[in-house]
Amino acid sequence: MAIMPNDFWSGWIIVITVTSLLGLAWLVLSIYLLRSGDDQLHEEPVWDENLQEGNTPAPLWWFWLILAMMVFSVVYLMLYPGLGSFQGAFQWSQGGQLAERQASYNAEFEPLEQQIVSSSYEALGSNELAMNTAAGIFEEHCSACHGIDARGQAGLFPSLSDGVWQWGGMPAQIEQSIRNGRNAAMVGWLSALGGEGQLQNVAEFVLSMSDGIDAAHPGKRYYDRFCIACHGPNGDGNPVLGAPRLNDDVWLYGDEIGSVRTTIIEGRMGQMPAFAETLDDQQIKLLTAWLLARNSAD
Ligand code: HEC
């Protein structure tokens, strides 16, 4: 069913509206004219000596008020939509008004957006208004996982203010993390390692890496065999794969032997959702500038 009336129904609406207006005009006018016939008043029948039908004339202000309202409706219907599908002289429409507002919004914000596009990350980072906006975007979209202050949640979501970047801390890499999300994939290694003894050795070796590489450590040969492809010979990690640095004593999943063992047994699949659909380029750039500024301030 069409939402707008078609021509037939539109015609009907016009006929009914105009007829009602004319009828109302006739009614009001006839009451006004009747009022001048004051002499009829005393020809009314009288019952029970003094019981008489009242015929007090309608007051004049009443007549002018209704007349003014009628003139208003006629003028309104000529200017604005209301008579069937007739658009009115102003061609006003809700959609048109929305487009107008959108245009004025764009005119106001386009220069601001251009400013964000052309500014450097440093310039944005020292612009208070830009940083307040970015903090608001972060609070709305990111804080549920990374925390309002971007310090993360131990064992679940990485801190974004410790200067340690699993997927790289260059502006382009941070923007990529936000825009496309990140899927970390480390599978479990227990069966490949071959047993509990090897597992414990590798876990201990991994925990010792931040104190320097001990070439004689019994876990090193397993690490060299199964882990360096992603985490590197010295545990420097690999931002392309999201393999974290293991020699910096910063732990996404905790620094206890138990959590390192769990990581090696079960693997870890941290997932950062993609925001390309939710945020536009300017918002992503603002967030990146905000994260860079937080990390350089520390
Ligand atoms: C549903 C939870 C969740 C939300 C919401 C979320 N993130 Fe993440 N984010 C993660 C997880 C989990 C990781 C770590 C992925 C991994 O293990 O590699 C991550 C990683 C990141 C990284 C990479 C960190 C590094 O060390 O390289 C950045 C940057 C980041 N998030 C920024 C953001 C921003 C900005 C927002 C808001 C627009 C956001 N995140 C929203 C869960 C989330």
Ligand code: HEC
């Ligand atoms: C295919 C590449 C790959 C290999 C091989 C690999 N890892 Fe990982 N590892 C990763 C990735 C990616 C992560 C991050 C997982 C996440 O963010 O959820 C990770 C995370 C870890 C963590 C957690 C670090 C933290 O900050 O909590 C430890 C510990 C670890 N790996 C140890 C090892 C050990 C030991 C081996 C060898 C037995 C190994 N990894 C082999 C890719 C790999």
